[in-house]
Amino acid sequence: MSRRFVVLFLAFFTICIGGIGFFLFHHFKKSEVKSVVSSEYMNEQKWIKSYGKDQDIQYLSESIGQYMTYLLLIEDHAEFNQQVDVLKKNYLVEKDGQVYIKWQLAEGTATNALVDDLRIIEALSEGGELFQEPSYSELAAKLKKTIELKQSISGMMVDFYDWELEKATTTLHLSYLNHNVLQAFESTKTDAYLHLLRGAVDSPFFYEIYDVENKVYQAADQKNVNMIDQLLIAIQYHKWTGKVPTEFDQWLKKELDSKGKLFGAYQKGSLEPAVPYESSAVYALGVLYFFETGDPSYADVLHELLLKQPPFERDPDFKTIHFFDYMYSKTADELWKQRDGSY
Template identity: 35%
Template sequence: MTKKRITLWTVLLFVTAVGLIYAPKDSEKAVDTVEKHYTNDYGMIHAYPDDPASSYLSESAGLYMQYLNQTKNKKAFAEQADLVSQYFVTQDTEQQHIKWRLENTTANALIDDVRIIDAMVTAASLFETPAYKDLADQWTGVLADTQQQNGIYVDYYDWKRDNAASRITLSYITPELTSVLPDTRKTEHILTNLDRSGVFFPKYYDTGTKSYHRQDEVNMIDQLLIALNRLHAGASSPAFHKWIIQEWQQNRLYGRYDRDTLDPAVEYEALAVYALFVMYLQESNAPGKAQEVEERMQALKDEMNPDNLHFFDYIYDKLAGHYEKERKPQ
């Protein structure tokens, strides 16, 4: 049976009529930067500044919506929520699916969906707009119906092929996932039941073979996300924690590392890596070290060409600046 669709047009009109809850000046500046350099004429976020031909990702929209919740920007949130509903949500299928990108895809990405759903649930209460929760509930139901294998949530669902992935990327098992989705115990167990003897975490878990898969070269964004996810789930990662503190004290953090040698595999640093490291340190009750990393972030920003700054790096820098410890490790 086709479900009644809920739109956000009336919500947007209502929010515009009520007016804007003003955020602090630094967040106003960030929103101004996004609107001037990272959005097209319709307000949709593209990957690189002043380049409307670059990719449009649901990831970008979700991260921005999280930031707008943090800074209590009611009007800008309503605009982004409406754009997601209009452009990223399928309109030609019985169930509503969120496309992971606008261009040529019939699949979603679990982490992006969950981030958007969580942002909508938060905004429903924060901005007293129940329609956000109604939409979030619809999308949650679709994920629960289509995106599990053997009781484990998986990376994506392709609605054209009616085919779900057979793996879950560990960095996707976020606190938001366990908060907004039903029956996540088996999925969370995959995150917390790791062999903690090695420094780096596996990349993903295969639901068919029931095994973890490791890659020779690790991405530090993935690694820090997994470490953060584990902290939120009440699981420590002593080997990783010891290594990353030592690496920071002796060197800098780079974008990728060799799993076996623990040496940097690339020469670049990334704002998003440092932003996630700041969050990890705050969750690890090390605010002094977090301040050191923030200083390096500022120096890195001064060195970088802003024309090449991907939205992921830009918004994670802003999210780190407003990060609050909503969930503490046990």
Template identity: 35%
Template sequence: MHTRIYRTAIFLLIVILLGGCTWRQQKESADPVSPQPVLPGEYFITHHLMTDQGLIRTSFAEEHIYLSESLGLWMDYLVRKKDQNLFDQQLGVLQDQFLLDHHLLSWQIESEQKSKANALVDDLRVVSALQKANRLWKKPAYQSTAKEIAQALKEKNMYKGILSDYYDASTNRTSHTITLSYIDPKAIKELESLHIFTKQMTSNQLAILKQAPRKKGFFPKSYDIKKKTYSFDQEINMIDQLYTAQHAHHAKVNTSEIMKWLKTSFKQDGKLYGRYKLSTLQPSVTYESPSVYALVILYALKQNEQKFAKTVYHRMKELQTQDPLKPYYGGYMNEKETHSFDNLLPLIAERELLNESVVQ
């Protein structure tokens, strides 16, 4: 009995402290909004993965690695949460730590050394977050930074008029391949809204996605711009496929076959796996991924499948450390290890469920 009372008291104390942190952050904001509770996943990231400089560690490894992927996902989350104070902190991290001389983002910082290569998907995500922030808070620095990155993408990161996977400044080489999950229609249209792309240029990018062949409803992994050929993997990487399905939906491509398969597979197994064999659609691994569940949730919401999204959310939350007395409360852990991606994406999905009032 005493143990139960003690645990309850500790939990309530944590809730009060978290609420206090949120109030303080919002109070300091230049454009205050109603305080929103700090989610357990947000608590884990800020207390266990984030450095004093605002960089997000990829894992608990002794050698710290920081990715532009983590930066972009965190900025995306902060816009959805409408937390301008923390967003402005990340704008500083972007400008001071990740931006290279030519205004693309270093995809990785390791041992305080920036990679000279970028990753298109991360740069697009950051541009999109900055544009959303500008619409929310009307701060010139958001749009001017977005425009610098967008202009650099046009000048450095295109091959034969098509955005490609990366540009490497150390070799002055632009990739000849585009991974289909990188073709984000909403983000690419932001390049048009910034007057960097014309409508025809936007259309040319989306055509790669719209014209992609399908196998059992699933998309190719990549498109070789030079050879004008698509490539399928023998395995379905669920992260890639779910990103591509979301983007295809925004490009008005029918993806109902994928949604039907997701619902059937989840109902049959009570879970979804990280990879499947394309030939049989049977799992090729035994692990579940919180990131996969997060992307299923976001995709289901776009498809007006709120009930399915909520069901998957409950399964995802079972993978999270929910006991406030545990040392890694709020984290998605693999024993004593974790990855920033597997914490940031579930956090975004949970925030979106709250924003759309699917969960409370």
């Protein structure tokens, strides 16, 4: 065997081992989330708990939608299909030809939640295309039809519908908006949503609620703002208007530059923190906000802060980590990795 052949063989072997190692590491990092969800948050029926504990358990449609969104990112058809089955068997209610999603699995539940429905519709629509499963798209279309028929006031969606009382609320939480789904609704009036979000600016923050019937903005709290709501609204503001919410954006960057962190809530008057704690969901949504507005340097800053939060600790206590926070954290992390190209 010639020396040149040995050198070439060793080089080829090294490349192969490196590639296999990269694949296995990549695969492990993605399966780690699935393993945690399965062992810490799921019961035997594959229902997802709001916390990784065995008392005061809630099973929410919010959790299914969040997990389905993550599974689309990692292109896991089998696990995605499993959650679609859970949705069909446990959360769907059919009445008078319409199909509704119960916002939680509990006796007497007769209402849905717009934010969760839109997230599930988006996941089903994307899943139908990605996995070439027409049944997902068909279910998305049925759910979409129900919302348009039962939860629309003057072409604008509202928070929920009660199918027992046959009555919809008149309020809309702006954090519930989902541009990707609503823009495709036949009843959607784009100008109405543009006007809605532009008028919601309450410098530097946003009003959280709009009474669609009376055309009045409302604050969720008179003194403080919750940063999860504010970031969700800011993301939708950019999606609908195509513009950065200037005052909010400037305040957010200033807060990061001066304090090196974000808190879970802020006072409206002083703009100072209203709580002493940070939030993994806030950092995750911050990453998504700066991706949305095209500012990757700040997305990197927030991603670094996110990695110091409980969902990324060596031995996290899942009994104290809400599934909402866990999944937003892992979804933002996965998106950051895919955009950054590193694992």
